[in-house]
Amino acid sequence: MASRRTILITGASSGIGAAIAARYAAPGIHLSLWGRDNARLADVAARAQASGASVSVTALDLADAARVVGLLEAEDDARPIDVAILAAGRGGTRAAGEVTEDPMEVMRVAAVNFAAPVAMASALAGRMAARGAGRIALIGSAAAFFPLPQAPAYSASKAGLAMFADALRLSVARHGVAVTLVSPGFIDTPMSQGLGRARPFLVSADRAAVLVMAAVERRAAHAIFPRPFALLPLLSWATPAWLRNRLLARL
Ligand SMILES: NC(=O)c1ccc[n+]([C@@H]2O[C@H](COP(=O)([O-])OP(=O)(O)OC[C@H]3O[C@@H](n4cnc5c(N)ncnc54)[C@H](OP(=O)(O)O)[C@@H]3O)[C@@H](O)[C@H]2O)c1
Structure with a gap:
């Protein structure tokens, strides 16, 4: 029997992760699906199995740093x-009406968006x-290009x-390992649906x-989408700080 390709996806119980699982699901593929919500994970797993993939699921809170790396190494x-x-x-x-973010929430954002994926x-x-x-893709955000005053922890974590x-890519490229950073704009998932604001250039x-x-398969260094968002790094670099800060303060 031909050897199976094993693909690990965190955030597989919802949104982008669930959509990636559905797209990769096929005979010859083993999907290791990580998330928190058991019921939604089971649903994604069942659909992947129906498409011919073999599947294992891991339900855990990525903020549980002590478990995350141990489980990952055991799987690998x-x-x-x-x-x-x-x-x-x-x-x-x-929160509405607050000047700053709740410190405990800041800790969780830092753990889930930065500490866990970096350690993994x-x-x-x-x-x-x-x-x-090997190939590793880290899902960042276009929010990384600007210091967002309404979401300092989120934009900083990304x-x-x-x-x-970028640093990991440089350190492992010569060992055959590709590291892809993905910086999306607005994607139509529960995360952005909860924003309660306009989502320009929304993609499914x-x-x-x-x-x-596609970015993972071509071993891209950085994928930014949708297309208009690819201009943001240039805008961030070219806009004078006083103008950028004035615009951001209005958000
Ligand atoms: N949607 C957008 O517009 C957008 C834009 C730019 C970047 N992104 C990034 O894209 C990625 C996917 O987000 P999404 O839009 O697909 O959002 P989503 O539908 O809310 O999905 C988030 C996923 O992350 C998992 N997750 C959250 N906290 C976790 C924790 N403590 N432990 C384990 N798993 C946890 C969730 O698991 P459970 O549901 O099981 O709790 C869920 O599977 C995120 O990194 C996000 O920052 C999204």
Whole structure:
């Protein structure tokens, strides 16, 4: 029997992660689906199995740092991971009427959006480098390009993740490991549906899944979508700080 390709997806119980799982699901693929909500994970798993994939599920809170890396290493020991798509994330803006964010919420955003994916990617990249092959995708956000006053922890967690992705890519590229940073704009998932504001150039979760997978398969360093958002890094660099700050303060 031909060997199976093993793909780990965090955030697989919803939104982009669930859409990526559905797209990858096929005979010859093993999907390791991580999330928190057991019922939604089981639903995604059942649909993937119906498409011919074999599936394992892991329900855990990524803020539980002590468990995350141990579980990941045990999974990789049992079935070496070929592709890891670290999509889990926690949205968040400061509460209405508040000047700053709740400190405990800031801790959770930092743990789920930064500490967990960074620890997982570090652990996996080392193992993949030893095997001489592997692909890791980190789902960041276009929010990383600007310091968003209504979501300092979220934009900072994604900016940190972006810097980490660039540094990790440089350290493991010569060992056959590709690290892809994905910086999406608005995607139609429960996270952005909860924003209660306009979502310009909105893309569907399925379209986002196709774009993430294409970036992983071509070993892209950085994928930014939808297209107009690709201008944001340039805008961020070219806009004078006084003008950028004045515009951001109005958000
Ligand atoms: N939607 C957008 O417009 C947008 C834009 C830019 C970037 N992104 C990024 O895209 C990624 C996917 O988000 P989405 O839009 O698909 O949102 P979503 O539908 O809300 O899904 C978020 C996923 O992350 C998981 N998750 C959250 N906190 C977790 C925790 N503590 N432990 C384990 N898993 C946890 C959720 O699991 P449960 O549901 O099981 O709790 C869910 O599977 C995130 O990294 C997000 O920051 C989204």
